[in-house]
Amino acid sequence: MNVRLFVIFCLLSIATATYAEKISLVGSTVINPADGKVLPNATIVVDGGKIERVAMGKQDAATLGRQVSCVGKFILPGYIDTHVHFFQSADLFTRPDGADFNSVRPYKDEVAWVKSHLDDVFARYLRSGITSVVDVGGPMWNFEVRKKANATAKALRVAVAGPLISSVLREKLDLGDPPIVKIDTPELAREFVRKLAEQKPDLVKIWYIVDKDHPIESFRPIVHATIEESHAHKIRVAVHATELETARAAVEEGADVLVHSVIDKPVDDAFVKLLKDRHVILCPTLVVFERYGLTFSHQLNLTPEEQKWGNPEVIASLDVTKIPQDKLPQRVKDALADPKAALDRIKKTYDVALPNLKKLEDAGVTIAAGTDAGNIGTIHGPALFREFQLMKEAGLSPMQILQCATMNAAKLFGGETGAHIGKMENGYFADLVILNSNPLDDIAHASDIDTVMKNGVAYPADSILH
Ligand SMILES: [Zn+2]
Numbered sequence: 001m002n003v004r005l006f007v008i009f010c011l012l013s014i015a016t017a018t019y020a021e022k023i024s025l026v027g028s029t030v031i032n033p034a035d036g037k038v039l040p041n042a043t044i045v046v047d048g049g050k051i052e053r054v055a056m057g058k059q060d061a062a063t064l065g066r067q068v069s070c071v072g073k074f075i076l077p078g079y080i081d082t083h084v085h086f087f088q089s090a091d092l093f094t095r096p097d098g099a100d101f102n103s104v105r106p107y108k109d110e111v112a113w114v115k116s117h118l119d120d121v122f123a124r125y126l127r128s129g130i131t132s133v134v135d136v137g138g139p140m141w142n143f144e145v146r147k148k149a150n151a152t153a154k155a156l157r158v159a160v161a162g163p164l165i166s167s168v169l170r171e172k173l174d175l176g177d178p179p180i181v182k183i184d185t186p187e188l189a190r191e192f193v194r195k196l197a198e199q200k201p202d203l204v205k206i207w208y209i210v211d212k213d214h215p216i217e218s219f220r221p222i223v224h225a226t227i228e229e230s231h232a233h234k235i236r237v238a239v240h241a242t243e244l245e246t247a248r249a250a251v252e253e254g255a256d257v258l259v260h261s262v263i264d265k266p267v268d269d270a271f272v273k274l275l276k277d278r279h280v281i282l283c284p285t286l287v288v289f290e291r292y293g294l295t296f297s298h299q300l301n302l303t304p305e306e307q308k309w310g311n312p313e314v315i316a317s318l319d320v321t322k323i324p325q326d327k328l329p330q331r332v333k334d335a336l337a338d339p340k341a342a343l344d345r346i347k348k349t350y351d352v353a354l355p356n357l358k359k360l361e362d363a364g365v366t367i368a369a370g371t372d373a374g375n376i377g378t379i380h381g382p383a384l385f386r387e388f389q390l391m392k393e394a395g396l397s398p399m400q401i402l403q404c405a406t407m408n409a410a411k412l413f414g415g416e417t418g419a420h421i422g423k424m425e426n427g428y429f430a431d432l433v434i435l436n437s438n439p440l441d442d443i444a445h446a447s448d449i450d451t452v453m454k455n456g457v458a459y460p461a462d463s464i465l466h
Helices: 003-015 107-116 118-127 142-150 186-197 216-232 244-252 269-277 288-296 304-309 312-317 330-337 339-363 383-393 398-405 407-413 443-447
Strands: 023-032 037-047 050-056 066-069 074-077 079-084 130-135 157-160 164-166 180-182 203-207 236-240 432-435 449-454 457-460
Touching: 023 432, 079 383, 079 398, 079 407, 107 118, 118 130, 118 142, 118 449, 130 142, 130 407, 142 157, 164 186, 186 216, 203 216, 216 236, 216 244, 244 269, 269 339, 288 330, 288 339, 304 383, 330 339, 339 383, 383 398, 383 443, 398 407, 398 443
Parallel strands: 023 066, 023 074, 079 130, 130 157, 164 180, 164 203, 203 236
Antiparallel strands: 023 037, 037 050, 074 432, 432 449, 449 457
């Protein structure tokens, strides 16, 4: 039997492994981004859904359970996307507050579709090697999503925030359980946090939107009250704040997580120091900044991973030229009339956001990878590989990118689960991604996935969406 056939045979046989069975993955190169170590010819012993040990060299066969050859493979912790939204499908109709297509597809039909496709979304994340995600804001039914994911073997580990506490109103998203709630006074903010606390959210989320009618200082007392009340309930707070001064205000008020890059100007040394001193985690979410503009101007060029593993109905919807002219929102008409302007805006954003990421990474700020998947054109699951490309363009090394998507992302996930994911270490959950080629040679190999293991159960990658 040649080696290749043997490996294929063995990996298929992992798929039959049950949760309780002890198995050992023998002979692969193990990459542990947590300490930057690469172990050639290593053995990973998995028992009861956890990593019992990772060892090098010859092992006593009696201690290994069933052995599976993984020679030629590269094994690392399952990826973690720390910024997704389950209430959004990524299709064209999912944000009527940004582009209203109610006359083409009523938003209530969109929400019903989203709710009926959760298993599909979970599978698309698994296919992409993603074994945990953080939903940083959505309707109260987000807590049901977490419950469902926890009760499903072929699903993800899910951390959630409830509705976004916002400086602006988003009426078009409100069908009775709104994902975004405008809060006008500190007292109402405290009351809302107390209501959320009953659901045991992993995070409280603030949508700190600033414009000429909503200056930084007018919403700041609400940010202050939200964070103080959340911390009193031992809940961390994540803030959407994309301008330097808004992000600074959020962190000064005690924000634990920033869910976007700063995109309006270069970050200064005082800001970098503030993030370091306060141990703030920043999730750059670069991919989402290009997707609205590219979709609306009919220039969306999905990656091969997105085309293969994204939901085909979602992808088909993103062609705006299929919508009758008279039903196009003005924003889309404008984008179609001047596609170059959309590209210029994206370039302007990345010209600031990418160097900012590099500066924060070099300074030692904790960076967690995330995509904002679910927003129009940002595909649940494989969007993470476009995020990796952009992080590479910013100047991060493959090992740094993998750190952001595993160990650092686990910190953002938080809690008991967060303390047991994202590392190739004894006692951690056996959530693994098994690759055919070395991601340290080229981060593009991070999507060359052979098998995904979640909680000690292996899924051959090609079988996951079938
Ligand atoms: Zn988001």
